Amino acid sequence: MGSRRTSLVLSKYRHKTKIAYQYFQYxxxxxxxxxxxxxxxxxxxxxxxxxxxxxxxxxxxxxxAFAAPITITFQGHGSGxxxxxxxxxxxxxxxxxxxxxxxxxIGLGVFYLDSSSASxxxxxxxxxxxxxxxxxxxxxxxxxxxxxxxxxVNLFNSYGTLPPSDSPLFGWNIQTTIGPLVSLGQLYQWxxxxxxxxxxxxFFNDGxxxxxxxxxxxxxxVPEPTSLSLAVxxxxxxxxxxxxxxxx
Numbered sequence: 001m002g003s004r005r006t007s008l009v010l011s012k013y014r015h016k017t018k019i020a021y022q023y024f025q026y027x028x029x030x031x032x033x034x035x036x037x038x039x040x041x042x043x044x045x046x047x048x049x050x051x052x053x054x055x056x057x058x059x060x061x062x063x064x065a066f067a068a069p070i071t072i073t074f075q076g077h078g079s080g081x082x083x084x085x086x087x088x089x090x091x092x093x094x095x096x097x098x099x100x101x102x103x104x105x106i107g108l109g110v111f112y113l114d115s116s117s118a119s120x121x122x123x124x125x126x127x128x129x130x131x132x133x134x135x136x137x138x139x140x141x142x143x144x145x146x147x148x149x150x151x152x153v154n155l156f157n158s159y160g161t162l163p164p165s166d167s168p169l170f171g172w173n174i175q176t177t178i179g180p181l182v183s184l185g186q187l188y189q190w191x192x193x194x195x196x197x198x199x200x201x202x203f204f205n206d207g208x209x210x211x212x213x214x215x216x217x218x219x220x221x222v223p224e225p226t227s228l229s230l231a232v233x234x235x236x237x238x239x240x241x242x243x244x245x246x247x248x
Contacts, residue, residue: 067101069218070113070174072136074145074156076209078187082125083200091123094145094156096136100175100217106150110139111174114148120197128199136215138174141167143213153192155204158183158211177217185211 074094080087096115103113118130133148134155141164144157161167172178188206195202 067099068175070098070100070215071218072096072098072113072115072215073213074185075212076156076185076187078204078207078209080190080202080204082122082128082197082202087122087125090125093121095119095121096134096145098136103174104150107139109171110137112137112146112150112152113174120202126199128197128202131196131198132194136174138169138172140164141169143169143172147193147195153189155190155195156185156187156209156211158185158213174215175217177215179212179214181213183211183213185209 072095075092077089077091079089096118098113098115100113103111105111112135114133114135115130118134119127120130121127133152135146135148135152137144137146137152137154140160141162142158142160144154146152146154146157158169164170168181169178186206186208187204190202190204190206
């Protein structure tokens with residue numbers, strides 16, 4: 001019984017080795033291989049070749065499949081000035097619009113997303129668009145609004161939790177809807193560089209503020225073109241399996 005099992009294992013190993021060698025032969029000289037190989041060998045290697053192509057195709061398609069518009073809001077309160085005119089401790093809402101296709105990972109579990117547009121409503125002051133670039137960033141249990149780019153300076157961040165795993169933000173990657181989440185936040189570094197808006201330079205005084213954070217990813221009931229392509233590719237592979245399967 002033991003010798004029979006060993007023979008079966010060796011037989012399977014030789015078959016897999018043969019297929020790998022045939023695969024190499026095909027890509028080295030496909031015309032010669034398809035002319036000289038046996039029907040069984042051609043069936044195996046053509047199946048492997050199509051499977052390889054399909055994997056490459058699916059890998060390319062899977063990259064943009066997760067792209068979706070996202071709206072992110074930060075609510076808080078603070079005092080400061082707009083274009084040199086001072087305002088008191090007022091409630092504000094920052095709204096950012098972006099696309100998840102532009103998410104950048106800059107460390108283990110640390111991501112940022114530059115906004116395509118951003119605006120702020122300051123109670124009793126008005127509504128203004130940001131001219132300076134902005135972003136949302138996330139890491140561990142902290143989320144924040146800051147200047148754009150990999151080195152963007154922070155402007156309004158949550159304090160986070162210890163351990164980070166206690167936070168409902170833990171494990172988020174800016175690709176899904178979350179919130180509203182209420183936490184303690186901090187306004188700071190607005191004087192580091194001018195933050196320009198349609199109403200002039202905006203400045204907030206350093207200080208703590210309650211933060212209400214929310215992110216909403218737009219979804220659609222209609223499959224994206226990439227999703228349809230993936231489905232068609234899957235069906236095509238099933239067809240290839242039945243067409244090129246070698247006889248046993």
